[in-house]
Amino acid sequence: MTPARRDLVLIVVALGLLTAPVWVTQLPVGGPVYQYERAEVTTNGTAIEYPTATESISGPISDEIACSDSLEARPCALERVVLDNTTVPTGIYASNPGDTRPPIDERYRYVRIDGAVYEPTYVANRSAQREDGMYRVELALERTEPDQALEAVSRHVTADDLSPTVIEAARDGGARAHGEVDVPETPIQLKNGTHYRVYLAGHDDASTVSRGVDLVLTYLAPLAGLWLLISLSRRLEVSHASDDGRRDRP
Template sequence: MSPIPLLTPARRDALLAVLALVLLVAPIWAPMLHLGDPADRYERALVTAENGTIEYANESKLRTDIPISTEIVCTEPFMRSRGCFFEYYLAEGHTISTGIWSSNPDYAPLPSFERYRYAAVNGSVYEIARDVNESVQNDEGLYRVELALDPEPADEVLRSVSVSAERVPSPVRRAAERGTATSHREIEVPETPVRLADGTYYRVYEAGKTDPSNLAGLLDGIVRYSFPFLGLALVGYLRSRFEVRYVGES
């Protein structure tokens, strides 16, 4: 007995009917393709920890308002925050009293919350700290607590504030790996460097909008407006090949 052909006339017509239905509802699923929609474009900037500090490898190609990390103050290429001037003052050897005193030379009783953890000033990287000045005591024998900066290795700080490429949205990962990427949906870009598997660091940032190409716009019009007519044509072709019967009570 010869085998039954895989695509019989009945199966072929059934597939054509499904295709006709898909074409008829093209205006519903076409927007999911984003053929004629603008996209958010993301780019990267190389971050290095050379010469004892953390900086962009090539600042001339960057926007001037993008800090390397929100956890490191004073990393904006040209714009400096008020906290940056404050940390520069401490890095020059000055001290600032907090008005708080401690009975324990090894304990500085200050709130642990900080807006940032590190400062990159004077070509070095420091951790935001507070020290107990044992040389200054009040009448009660308490030691004065002062704001301070503690030097830290730049490479360790950069790794500490970075996020692995495996933990970021896929457009951000693609931008870090390839140099640029686009996305049609709103995503959250980490405000800190992305760490790749090869040990390099890139700060990914939104670089504007990308307009659709003329070809994409043409395809979008074809899908939205021409596909339904093709679906109607298929329905007309299949009308003579299907017979619909109502089987109910006699």
């Protein structure tokens, strides 16, 4: 290797060391390792459920199915009143009686009550008409097939916005990542038709070796790169001065 080519290689190495704090963030070192696992979601003819115990999962089966989490007290209480009373009046009115869909944002698409799945609906009551001809809208629940509801709320495993870690956990049963990933709070449907809820099972702290590598690349590597650049610049100055001296000789 010629001296010029050797110096070029050393310059590239020095620049790599100087920028180590930037590219080290893309390496699996330093931080904790997160473990993601899956739990199967099935239907039993009336409800959507986990067929096995899932104490490790925090959160609902799906964020689109109310009352699939024991902590959802308010929507469950409201929807149970709707179920017990058939309908519950609202302060919303529609121009035509019968089934309607008011322009409001829905927090969820389905409700699970007493082992059954219902779809929230709205009915403009023909018997509750105002003087201006508008009909009062009332909350109602319509029982639906759990298979249909599970299909509707699930994300397909080929969805573009799913992270590779989530896809791997859904397909293989588990996956590890050197950083937290965004996990959808709803089941993921595989190509074979099965459904799994992916969740964060825990994390392991970085090992001593991993922390050591992170320390070296973050703090010591830039110093080494700076020292190497200074050494190269001095050597190039000496070499340049020597070449000038030889050219000046008669």
